Amino acid sequence: MFQSLALAYWFLIACIALVIVGVIVLFAMKMSHNGKRRKTAMYEMKQRDYFTYLQTALTENSPLKLPPGKLAPLERRVVQDKLIEWIDQFKGEYRDKLIELCREAGFVEHDLKELGRLRYGRQIDAAYRLGGMRCPEAVPGLMELLKDEKPGPMAIMIGRSIARCTTRHGELKDMLALLLTKGKSIHHLAADILLEANLDTSRILLELLEDRNPDFVKVGLVAMWGQAVPEVMPALHRLVGAEHQDVRAEAVKLYLSASPALKDETIxxxxxxxxxxxxxxxxxxxxxxxxxxxxxxxxxxxxxxxxxxxxxxxxxxxxxxxxxxxxxxxxxxxxxxxxxxxxxxxxxxxxxxxxxxxxxxxxxxxxxxxxxxxxxxxxxxxxxxxxxxxxxxxxxxxxxxxxx
Missing domain, CATH: 1.25.10.10 (Leucine-rich Repeat Variant)
Structure with missing residues (x-):
């Protein structure tokens, strides 16, 4: 009896010790998070003049200059996040200059190395940043990451990064084929990702609508909403009589909305x-x-x-x-x-x-x-x-x- 009571006391002490350790760890994590937020705000204030310079220099013909001085790791991340934010907002020459600046600053090279790490969290972070910087060399690594990814939000994010990075139609279709295996009802998300690619939209849509894979056809039909692409109208007209019921229904909706006049025989x-x-x-x-x-x-x-x-x-x-x-x-x-x-x-x-x-x-x-x-x-x-x-x-x- 006394031996059982002693074991109970030791078990209670162990539980209390584990609770105390857990509280200490949570408190340390909270302090670390708050410290990181304060440092981030400090670096944003420190680089405010540099960000103002970039906004002004974007309109000039001269190349953009690198941030002055040696940057701390978190400070580099603050500058990189701001550049990615602007890359998403701008297009054309302004975007190209910001992407080139990311390369000169070593951000692209660093994240390509991070993509090859074994730690999953660092791979995901690098995949997001590489997509933001429109890095074509990252596509093979991102494809491998997408193959092993489970269905969920991370698979969608990786697919979006591939669409932003790729410069080849074949890679885009390979990404769609992988992405469509990650969920049964993600055709609208896939179409949204497709339209972020920096490629000829009419050619992509025409290839998808003429593909034998009904999933590709569904993505193409969804992507056509709000897109004025006259080249794909013959393919759309053929899909009105498609064998698959859901494909035919989506094609009819799009055909009726796009056609200013309907022929009697069609009606x-x-x-x-x-x-x-x-x-x-x-x-x-x-x-x-x-x-x-x-x-x-x-x-x-x-x-x-x-x-x-x-x-x-x-x-x-x-x-x-x-x-x-x-x-x-x-x-x-x-x-x-x-x-x-x-x-x-x-x-x-x-x-x-x-x-x-x-x-x-x-x-x-x-x-x-x-x-x-x-x-x-x-x-x-x-x-x-x-x-x-x-x-x-x-x-x-x-x-x-x-x-x-």
Whole structure:
């Protein structure tokens, strides 16, 4: 019994000692961090005149001068971080001069050595800085680091550094191939990384859209949003009929947003697609492009089995003026089930919106025309316009089941 009690005392003492040691280590780490922050602020103040000189000298034709005197390791890091920050902000000649200054100061050479170290933390720090300095020689080492990296934020950072550094299209595609193995849904991140490369965007996008790898095609489609690249439009048109459903849906969205006018045969083909997402995008585009000739197609789409198609079709009809509004009224009176319900819902929503926007003369005239159409199909409004109206023959109330 006494032996067990003695063991318990020794165990308690050991635990207390471990707690004390842990507190001391945490306190030392905190003090070290605060000391580093104070030194960083001091070096930033010390180099303030040099940073002012750089901002002025960037506009001159003469080469940039190195920082004066011998710099401490942390002081070199402060200067390097400021140069990387400016490299990200500037382009063209200013960026080239800052990158050359990083080379002359030895920052590139130092981080290339750090990239080959065994310590993971130093490799990651060097990978970030080399990407910031746009160093082409770092690409092979960064590729090896990306191969061994687990899926996560660090893989994204390494891929971004490779895109910033590379000067070859082949290396960029190799990076994308590695990066796409690090996660199932990173196509948007990969597209964002792709656009940071200092290469011909139109050529890259065309290669990706024509590749047999559907993941490359998805990245290319996402990267095309907001990019005016006429050269890739033929490839985009072919992808509208792609075999993979998700690729086809993304291509249709982009094709509809990029095409100022849609051919009738294209509309008919897409509106009969087996993918409900494609059909929903088509009927939505018809309203955005004010294609009044498509009212019969939109009226038919109100009976689609998918609720998104019905909803987008009703919204598009409401955007096509009096003819589209009358088509909604006809669907509410003559239709049944989900068609009638979605039509009546959109009618009430349109009437409320037009009443809210009828301050200007044109909006007031448009509202009065829609009200006349409304009363023609449902009779005069009783008890104020803000009430949900009932039809004379049967009840058409807002609501219902909109599931497919």
């Amino acid at each position: 008919l083909k897409l509106i009969q697609d087996t993918d409900p997402e494609v059909r929903a995008e088509v009927v939505q585009a018809l309203g955005s492009k004010h294609a009044s000739g498509s009212i019969p197609l939109l009226r038919k789409a109100l009976r689609d089995e998918d609720w998104r198609v019905r909803y987008n079709s009703a919204e598009s009809l409401s955007k096509l003026g009096e003819p589209g509004f009358e088509a909604l009224c006809q669907a509410a009176v003559q239709g049944t089930g989900a068609e009638r319900e979605i039509a009546m819902q959109q009618i009430e929503s349109t009437m409320q919106q037009s009443r809210a926007d009828d301050k200007a003369v044109e909006q007031m005239i448009a509202h009065n025309k829609k009200r006349l159409l409304y009363e023609r199909y449902f009779g005069p409004v009783h008890g104020g316009e803000n009430r949900t109206t009932k039809k004379r023959t049967g009840v058409a109330t807002v609501g219902g089941d909109y599931t497919a």
